[in-house]
Amino acid sequence: MSEFSPGQRWISDGEAELGLGTVLNCDFRTVTVLFAASEETRTYSVRQAPLTRVAFGSGDRIQSAEGWQMLVDDSKEERGLIVYIGEDDQGQLRELPEAQLADTMQFDQARDRLLTGQVDRNDWFNLRFRTLHHHNRIEQNPALGLAGPKVDLIDHQLYIADEITGRHAPRVLLADEVGLGKTIEAGLILHRLLLTGRAERALILVPDSLTHQWLVELLRRFALKVTLLDEHQSQAHSDGNPFETGQLVLASQQWLFNNPHRQAQAEACDWDMLIVDEAHHLDWTPDEQGPGYSCVERLSTAIDGVLLLTATPEQMGLESHFARLRLLDPDRYQDLERFKAEEAGYVQVAEAIDALDALPAATAAESAAARARIDAVIDDADSQALLDTLAEPESDDAQREAARRQLTEQLLDRHGTGRVMFRNSRRHVGGFPSRELHVSELALPSAYRRVLRRIERDEDYLDELLIETGLDHPDVLIYPDAMYRALGEDPLNAEPWWQFDPRVTWLLEQLTEVGDDKMLVIAHDRDTALELAEGLRVLGGVHAPVFHEGLTLVERDRAAAAFADDEDGCQVLVCSEIGSEGRNFQFCRHLVMFDLPQHPDQLEQRIGRLDRIGQQHAIQLHVPVFEQSPGARLLRWYREGMDAFSAPHGVGSELFDAFGDELAEALLDEESLEELITETRALFDTKLKEREAGRNRLLEHNACRPARAAKVIEAIRELDDDKALPRYLEQALDIFGVDSQDLGGNIMHLQPSPQMLDGLPGLVKGEDGFSATLSRAQALARDDVQHLSWEHPLVREMMARQLDGNMGNTALALLKHPAIPGGRLMTELVFRTHCPAPKKLHVNRFLPATAVRVLLDEAGSNLSSKVSFGGLAKNLTKVKKAVARDLIKDRHDQLRELLTQGEQEAERELPSIVEAAQTRMRETLDGELSRLKALSRHNPAVREDELKALADTRAALDSAIEGTRLRLDAVRVIVTIDTD
Known part of the structure; x- marks a missing residue:
């Protein structure tokens, strides 16, 4: 059964989260596997495919694609495929071909490894459990994707990154004045989208003079490795499309805009994000457009996410500014004259926002004048009710402040180009030198x-x-x-x-x-x-x-x-x-x-x-x-x-x-x-x-909302100051074979040891390694020092090895305790939620992999609430692998029973986990969907595809979370020994 045949079911050893795969086709060189639950397809070399065949045995419970379950009693093979035989939930004897297994099923590797005597070190098991715990915390932190980059915590940059990455397929113009950090904003946005799985491929087009600076900046600040593509590199890949050679491709605008052949190759690729720096140099008039503008226009039509960067959105004229917005949303910005008329109306909106600060006024006449300016730009009952609260003399300060804030946000949301353009000025940001x-x-x-x-x-x-x-x-x-x-x-x-x-x-x-x-x-x-x-x-x-x-x-x-x-x-x-x-x-x-x-x-x-x-x-x-x-x-x-x-x-x-x-x-x-x-x-x-009177006032109000920015910074500092990170690093570096030398000043030097596991980012055996620090301030002060965080590539790789592979998913240990007789058996089972879903849904923000720990004694009593993980772990001692295999062999039947009972215990906790995740998801997305629907009635900058995408995302997440299942992630057998 080791040969590949269409219809067979396999799982990926390195990407277990993809779910159950089906062999689509194979030949003597390659095999192609479809992971339907995750909407992913992989092609592997037959000789080195990192795949494990799914084969269930007697006593295992499996699920069909139609939803019914079977308790396996026996199996047979027909033309290279397994047919399972057993009873369904109604007690009827049925057969289930492996091709009809549910795509959401997971192969229980920990169970099979344990029962065949394959056990890992206890410290590996401990690290695996702690990794799962920390991963669950981090994935739900609202600063995920923004905490890792080596940047100062500057309000407007973090607000913009947080706001933009919260949207479906963001298409925006970053137009901060010179020196306010547009490149950093773009890097933060790209980093978060990549980290959360909402983007995988990006094309970055910059002026020729800035290509190397972008290359270094993305690597040094964001730990993003990009492929710098030019004509020389392209010719080296004459047998294929050079734009397919990297996930993140950086190219010179001058080179690409003057080369129609390379443009066609770039347009033939699938991209999630397009970033264009110095976008004001793209020539456009109502009568004609330059080759650069035409190239970006074609790319932006095919690519969902687009970031245009320019420090001078209007300095080249209102017509040029309109041309930039037209690239982002051609349906919204069709008519130049209409756009000019809209621009003229922003003075009235800015005056209305100023009038909010004047209420309640000292005199009736002043209050009436302020209300008249506000009434001129609002037209719905909710806004009128907020205005009444603000103007009502009997309202208390808290009520007025809440009403003022909500009305301000409504006006900013509903008017102007604030959803497609972000512009901060030095006057607005402050803190610049004279x-x-x-x-x-x-x-x-x-x-x-x-x-x-x-x-x-x-x-x-x-x-x-x-x-x-x-x-x-x-x-x-x-x-x-x-x-x-x-x-x-x-x-x-x-x-x-x-x-x-x-x-x-x-x-x-x-x-x-x-x-x-x-x-x-x-x-x-x-x-x-x-x-x-x-x-x-x-x-x-x-x-x-x-x-x-x-x-x-x-x-x-x-x-x-x-x-x-x-x-x-x-x-x-x-x-x-x-x-x-x-x-x-x-x-x-x-x-x-x-x-x-x-x-x-x-x-x-x-x-x-x-x-x-x-x-x-x-x-x-x-x-x-x-x-x-x-x-x-x-x-x-x-x-x-x-x-x-x-x-x-x-x-x-x-x-x-x-x-x-x-x-x-x-x-x-x-x-x-x-x-x-x-x-x-x-x-x-x-x-x-x-x-001062018109649109720039609106943009400055909308480009940074201090309360929102403060929450993001607070969440980042929570991760920066996480006391668990240095403890986790110490254990992980030791297990993965990385030597750490304290250089003083909160700086350490990381270097591969001879025993280091291969493939760790930035660490190659025989090379010097790198210096790093947990301190953001120290990292910013030294270009040669990396910022270690939960998002650093090294930390994420070590966590991924634990979460996605077999490392540490089985163990056997001895426990010496005066209150427990020798020869007793306990099992410590760690179950993990499994929710297969496309990466673009970012289901982890609501339901990251969640651990359910079950500790059973040999009589089947659940001791989980009485004995903590840490308290137990520190009292365990290791045992030789040969002895461990003999112990497992002797207790094989008893272990199978405990594994089955542990699964039943864990299943009792699943409904509450699912319900909590759905509640979090609905509270977040339902509120945002309602807000966007209301906003779309006033501001045409809210695209119809954005509303539909959010509704589809909500429905898909609801279905994915509802389908969450538990699978055995790790198991440790504990045998008590006499204290004598």
Whole structure:
């Protein structure tokens, strides 16, 4: 019966939770098995299939697919398949072919291993029971999936991750301002969906310059290993689809968007999640769309979950913002003009939310005015009742606060784009450092002055200069070194610009003044950055690595690492404009803008490299400008026209669109500049007021609800501070053969021992292992130290080995106790709930594997409530395996009877476990379903498929939980011995 045949029933040794499998087909190389209860199919090599044939014996109880049960008396074989013979519940003699066994049945490996004399160590059995206990606790913790990542506990990031992962197939725009952690939010979302089984495959598309940073960030912070795919890697898999080579695939947008063949391969794969960074670069207008937008649109149509990341959702215009939302929900966002009209109505909703804080007012007239603003946006009886409670003078403070909170949440839920877009601003989040601007006016070198003066005298010379240098206007004016370099054929330009440009010597002086502090220098042009580094070396003996777009990813990382190293690193890093995109240098507080970008967004991106969450100091912005130069006039426009250096305002793009052409002309005309600054400031103030009054106010209210965030953080800290984790780790590491060395400072070094079990994450025999800590603060302070938690891959793998395999599911021990005569037999049975269901249902949040312990003496008396697991375990001693096998053989019949009786005892507890799980599920999902149904009547952002998916999930969970059964997970035989 060891050969595979279609219809045979097998179980997976490594994935027992899949349930009973059926052989679909097989040949001389492979066998394909369907696990119908879990909706999974697996194909194995015939020679190394990790499968165990299901074969029941006399006395075993089995269940048919139709629901009736049989007590097996005998069996026979017909064409390679087993036919069981026995009596059903009505006492009728029946036959049951194995192909008709219920898919939800589990093969009782512990029972059969015990009765055939296969026993494990007692400490393995103890660890298995404790693993089951801890797994049950952790799976029900509301912070599951958010506690493991190596991140600070920041309110808005955790709220967003918790809110989004609570939805079916989330499709959202993460639009926090620069420095607020969109990448971390995306990582938290992905990590939780993967950990809970609601996602298995994800495609991550990022700008080419950020691919390696994403790769490192996902590994270092979230312990997620991704496949970085490029053309070279793709060609290495010419025999198949390269996008099938990994579960998590990271790819460059530029590479994929310019390659239709690779796009077709990506679209041919099944993905659960699509993540697109810097999504504002996807070009779209009502008349046409760029190749990148078209590619993402096709992918987002086929992929259920979509995350778009952008720090500038509106800076490229309302039309561009609409294009992003259209990718997320094309049915909801069909008409651009309708969308613009909706945007205009958000002012009224924001005013209504403000009016809630004004109630109850001091006078009747004020109360009436506040109620009128609120009445204008609510139209249902429940909201009116809450409003009445809030305005009622006789309501107490608690009633008013509850009504105010509920009304606020209703308005936020029902209006605006809050369900598809999350945007936090620095003003809303708070806690950011101040910015201090230091402007140094320098004399204009004669080589630059000569050209600028000629431009001022001769209107035609500027056109000639543009042709001669090949530079654009106004670049030729605000980047004089680039102009000088382009005119290099002139004999007067024999020396490099850095030999006479006072900004170079000024920078050397600044490096001396800041002492040991690090300085990030950003210049617009790559050649400027390279030549500036050469000037620093020649004139000051300063070694400065250069970070620019011409470097490979490895070279960029090497330059950034040389700057970040506290002990042996360089004091200064020189970047081209690409240095202001994506990289985080919050460990540095001095930013030198060697020149100024002409676009406000680029200016803010530069500052945003330092001004981020985690920055501990005020940002020092150093700007050298030449007196009475175009660069000095550009600086005035930034400072006086839009207050660009004090904080990010999010309107720079609109101002540049309005005045960019005028600005280019005003760089040579002081009088025009004065007028331009006045007009810019007026529009700047107007735009800020519009944002303050309208949708941004709603988004800020909705992007982080403090009470909800506080609960998530509390749940994470509960797991962080769990005293059981270090005790469990100590036992598990010892059993799995991992050496732990205390390095001090709450840090340990984990290293494989010669006896280590194979396949543990991060530990390979013969290699050094890794350093880790249970302290979140310690892990955050050290990039080279991992954060050990219940969610760490090593811990989860050790738990999975216990839960999914045979390790420790049988044992035999001796008990010496003066009150118990020698030669007595006891059985300690650990039953486990089994609820086969598709992973996407995440049934564990309501019914994780639950242990039912039954301790029987040889007379069948249940001692479970009288003798605890821990109290018994510490009094047991081990026995040699040969002796254990002989003892089991001698008591074989008695053990079978106790196993059967133990099952009956355990079954009495199953109904209460199932009922409690169904109650938890219904309370959670029924409330959410009711809320979404009510919300859908007001806010079209609630998709119909979201409502249907939630209803289907509830029905499927109800059915799955109702079908929960108990199976014997582990059994320990205890034999008493005389105390003499």
